[in-house]
Amino acid sequence: MMRLDPRYTWMRQVAALAALLAVWEAADRANLLNPIYAPSPSRVGAALVDLFADGRIWPHLEATFGAALGGLALGILVGVVLGVVAALVPFIAELLEPVMTVLNAIPRVILAPLFVIWLGIGLASKVALSFILVAVLIFFTVFTGIRQVDRRLVERVVTLGGNRRALVRHVYLPSVASWVLGNLKIAVGFAFTGACVGEFVAATEGLGYLLSFAQSTYNAALMFALILLILVVVLLIFGLAGRLEKHLLRWN
Template identity: 35%
Template sequence: MTAIQTVRLDRSWWGRHGGTATVWSLRALLVVALLVVWELTAERWFDITFTSKPSDIWTRLVQWHQDGTLWSNTWITVQEVVYGFLLGAAAGALTGFVLASARAFYQVLDPFIMALYAIPKVALAPLFIVWFGIGMSMKVLLAAATVFFLVFLNVAAGVREVDRGLIDAVRLMGGGRRDILVKVVVPSSMTGLLTGLKVAIPYALIGAVIGELVASNRGLGYLINDAAAQFDTAGVFATLVVLSVIAALLNLVVGLLDRRASRWKPLGEER
């Protein structure tokens, strides 16, 4: 029998990362082009009272950076988002896994869960204020409630769609319930969990900022309210830029976790 030899391919940096570098270069070019067009056409085609322009937004960011307004309020919102995301994701993953494993129980609760999921989370803000006040805990719990259902539904779907053939194969090899759980159900549900985490990231931001918009004297939602009350369009856009950066960084973290968790998959199935 002929032994198979593995030949190492010494590819250049561009050969290994050229595709990714091209994509990121095009993205950066697109952003720069949009900003340049916006800057050049702002006062000619639009009323900057309503649209502002990139140079004014940058000036506002620099001003807030220098007086500490940006970092103090950003730190408050980041804490609310991270705590709410972790709390909602943990509760959603655990509940989804447990309930989906008990199929009969899940079928009984399914319509009630979907009814709760359908409630607009902004409608919960006044109730959460009554229950928890206007402190950070209210925003954390509102963000967690928003994240919970997205993670729960994706994890439950992953558990319920486990390949029955894999379960039968483990049983044929003498595996018990613990083997099926650890070697089949948990890995299969990881895809749903990671999808839920990715989808939930912006909603964690939405939940926290909604809480700040409704009742708060600090945080990025408060900055939006304060800037809008003063008709400071540049301030509103500056806050939105910061929120976008936070969302992008959280997405990057989850993406790294996704790649590490997907190493067990065949190459053709990695996302």
């Protein structure tokens, strides 16, 4: 069997992608593909350039970013607080755990129409959907994490003379931070899913709204361009989250 040099894996992957795009483009030019369903890479590229050329993409990007980052921040905050409280107060855990389990079990995007009814078609309903997606994830991360905190570390701090406050500061909070950061990439993905689905259901701006517009006008090139744009944006944020995780969890 041929042995592949792992150092050049990325080059082989890029070459394979380029070959696929070239075949796709050639098939389009030879009229083998219907551009209504499968527009060529050059048509998708042109649609993408168009979006930026006249500047109309920026308000949509701003709307989606605003909803996703707002939902992400709120979701992390509320998820951490509820997770910590539920882990430390059994009565609160009794009340919260069943609700969170149900919310975790269902595809939470089905709540999008409800949020539109409650909060309107503006930013709030998108933030709410991102928030609910992220908060449930973070709640379980923190709730189960605190319950599984290493007892040896707790005993170490206690035997060194640490009080309850010292335990929270030196054991529980760093543990919580590491679990949350470990799930940050998933949370970012959830936040953008919430924002885009919310915009797709009912909105006047945002990448999800543009996707909905492209679908209703059968504009596959615009749809591909938007999917590509969302992919790039999320990958960029994944990269930032990864760097943040690497820096803050450098002890690991």
